[in-house]
Amino acid sequence: MLKKLLGTAAALTLLASPAAADIKIGFVTTLTTPVAVIGKDMRDAVELAMEHIGGKMSGEDVEIVYADDEFNSQKGKQATERLVLRDDVDIVAGYIWSNVLLASAPVVLNANKILVSANAGPSPLAGAQCNANFFNIAWQNDQTPMALGELLNQQGVKSLYLVAPNYAAGQNMVAGVERTFKGKVVGKDMTVWPSQRDWSAELSKVKAAKPDGVFTFYPGPAGPAFIKQYQQAGLEGVVPLYSVYTLDSISLPLFQKAGMETVLGTKMTQFWAPDLDNAANKKFVGDFRKKYGRYPSFYAAQSYDSIMFIKSAVEAVSGDVDNIDGMRAAMEKADFDSIRGDFTMGNNHFPIQNFYERTVVKDADGNWTTAVGKTVLTNHQDPYASQCKM
Amino acid sequence: MDYVLLTEQFLNGFQLGIILFLMAAGLTLVFGIMDLVNLAHGSMFMIGAFVGGTIAVVTGSFVIGVILMIPAMLIIGIVVEMTTLRTLYPRDHLDHVLATFGLILFFNEATRLIWGPEGLVVPLPDFLEGSVALGAITYPVYRIVIIVVGLLVALGLYVLVAKTRIGMLIRAGASNRTMAGALGVNIPLLFSVVFGIGAVLAGLAGLIITPITAAQIGMGEDVLILAFVVIVIGGIGSIRGAFIASIVTGVIDTMGRSFLDVFLLLFLPENAAESAGPALSSMMIYILMAAILFFRPQGLFPPKGAR
The missing domain is CATH 3.40.50.2300 (Response regulator)
Structure with a gap:
């Protein structure tokens, strides 16, 4: 016992x-x-x-x-x-x-x-x-959008509208694009984060501004919602949408399940891709x-x-x-x-590294993923490094 | 001023107002008639979205999803009322807050267990996708549908409350519950029905917004806060007040988001206007509520004979 x-x-x-x-x-x-x-x-x-x-x-x-x-x-x-x-x-x-x-x-x-x-x-x-x-x-938050700004220059985009959430990362992302983008920023909306999930007012302003492209950054589940509304507002195919950290392996299966084919071909920039x-x-x-x-x-x-x-x-x-x-x-x-x-x-x-173009594609099995394209920035260091006394 | 943009933003605000109305109508009935502070009303919004959305995805038809969501939410609402809320009526408001907050946690966690944390994307049928030209403006078809559906529901509620027997009982309950009970009205049954109707309306709001925003755990909580603002502005217990206050709130919120930063640019430097714009526009409806509470504490349209 x-x-x-x-x-x-x-x-x-x-x-x-x-x-x-x-x-x-x-x-x-x-x-x-x-x-x-x-x-x-x-x-x-x-x-x-x-x-x-x-x-x-x-x-x-x-x-x-x-x-x-x-x-x-x-x-x-x-x-x-x-x-x-x-x-x-x-x-x-x-x-x-x-x-x-x-x-x-x-x-x-x-x-x-x-x-x-x-x-x-x-x-x-x-x-x-x-x-x-x-x-x-x-x-560093600014780097990926800086690469995107460079990509926009290469794509011949002359006027850009920015829509991003109003918090630390959103502000860095917008600042990053503005750092490298050589064309004109025709409008900028910083939305309430994370509660705002309906962008009808912002998208109406985009429509009225008629830019060559729209830049956006909505991480997590907000991204699919934004892109859906972009399509419903009739902007898809009219104004190309460029994004960072918005379309990823978490959101793409959701788009695939919903059959939203128009997402295929969307371009973004990143330091990594699944097929790197x-x-x-x-x-x-x-x-x-x-x-x-x-x-x-x-x-x-x-x-x-x-x-x-x-x-x-x-x-x-x-x-x-x-x-x-x-x-x-x-x-x-x-x-x-x-x-x-x-x-x-x-x-x-912070890393000094390359940034690549990525495009949304179907893989050999029909799964939606991204394919890495050309190198947009080589051995790139963030713009704040010079302020660091270390 | 660009009239096309102005009209479009007005429609956007109107559409937001319609969603708020569907939420606020149920909330104001439950609060006004049953004297119950129901924080779990936002959960009904979420459940409507997930249940209806799942039916829509499984059957492949959004319309069937909407139709079957109605009896489902009626049953869920009545079950919640009978199992949980019924014991709370004699207690005070703080107990209501505590218990219904518990319901929020319960429903959020239950939704996470059933549907997973990633939420639900509900596709629209082809005939509701895209936009349509209305004179000089093009507007998403689906948002027009939301406005039409909301107006029909508002009309239906008006007929129900003003012209039918059950509406008479609801109005009697809203103005004096004790007296209505003394005159032989079956108060427990009335409460169950009212709560069920509220759940259906909230569920409908959640479901029709889902193709736009995607269904998320906790999606009802932000809308719930706005809906409380609406019923305070409109007068607690008044459907008419809820309708007018919803539209006003929706339009003011949208107009603030779209034009305030441009307006502030007139007398502020660019950086300050950019950061003050979103902050100030999200405060505008609360400023409105504070002003109305100061000048008309009972709200704009309190129900007749309310205590």
Whole structure:
């Protein structure tokens, strides 16, 4: 009897405290609210990365602690505080939303821990507020729209109308296009984010302005809604729509299911595409599709890359994650097989990398995806790097 | 001023007003007659969109989706009323808020479990796609349909409330519930029916907006806030007030979004106008509500004999 009790107690203790991992990585993303579909894609990619590295970095067990920002900067900051103070993670990664990252970054950086952004790239952290312990493994917000502005020049677009949400990233995206676009901006509407889901007033203004092209940025589920209304307003085929981070592997299946063929052929720019030709990307996209039965989004690609990036730094210090200086030096080299191919880390710890044209196409099996086209910007660095004193 | 654009923006505002009216009509009846603060009305908007949208996708016909959504929402509304809300009537408003907020969480989570977090895209039949020329302006066919459907519903509600026996009971309930009960009106049955009608109207609003915005978890909450503004402006318990206040709110909101930044450019630098425009235009209807509360606390058209 006593033996049985002791056995049960021992089993319970085992259940309560799983073997403590040597390295803990906090990963902040959105796991609830309608945009949780992005967070799910990111988590799936992190899980795949963990599978690929066998759950170990430099021989040490790795544990990922996921935290939900609830699509809200205050909640995101609280989640980050819990990761840093309660869970005592070694490294914090993730962050979809620029406003969430801006609110949360001081928590991690004041605790002298390394922070790796897997998506958000707000301008302050690339410029005046750059930090030795902050790294971005995706892009600075302005870069992709800067590439798009360049693409618009190449396409001969002379007048442009901008519609984007009024928050940190939306402002950066619009500023990015305006930086490189040489034609005339005939109108600009910044809409309430995230609540506004009906753009009838803005689209009527676009119609009245008769521009050569419309630029937009609506991440997550707002993107399909915007494009649908664009079609219903009779603008499709009349004014070409150019977008960044709006059509991705999350929204394209929804368009396909709804049979909205007009999306095919739409152009955008990005640093990565599912068909980008390099070994690391082939392995990632192939295994992701095998495991989850769908194409990974750029959010997933960046999350996968974050884990590989962190692994390269952990290996450089032979698993001694308290050696912050050593890890930082390794991260500055960015010496790992990235899904985007080779790139370098800039002085502000944002990538210097290529940006490609992408077009929405049907793949060999009839799935809607994007195909990578010509290189629009080569080894491009963001415009805020010069403001970073580091 | 560009009259084509002005007319188009007026139609946009009118169409937003119609959606608000469908929400506010049910809300004002439930609040006015049953004296129940129902935050879960936004959930009915969402459920209507998901249930009707699913039927539309499965059957391949949006019209069938709309038709079958009506009995489905009536049943869901009555079930919610009988199982949850009925016990709340004698309690005070804070308890209503707490319980119906719980319902919001319940319905959001249930929707996530059934449909997943990514929402639902509902395609339109071909004859509703695209736009049509109305004189000098071209306007999306589907938005015209929304306006027509909304006006028909408003007319139907007017006939129901003003000309039928059940409407008489509803009006009696709205002006004095205790007296109506004392005169032999079956109050529990009346409440169930009213709540069911409210759920159908909210569900209809959610479903007809879905081909435009796509169905999302929590989609009803932003509309609910506007609908509360509408019923405060229009007078609680008044369908006529809800209709007029909805249209006014929709038009003011849309006009603010479209012309305020241009207007501010006249006396502000470009940067300031760009950021102040959206902020100020989203505040305009609340400023309107505050002004009406100050000068006419009972709203523009309070029901006759309301307490």
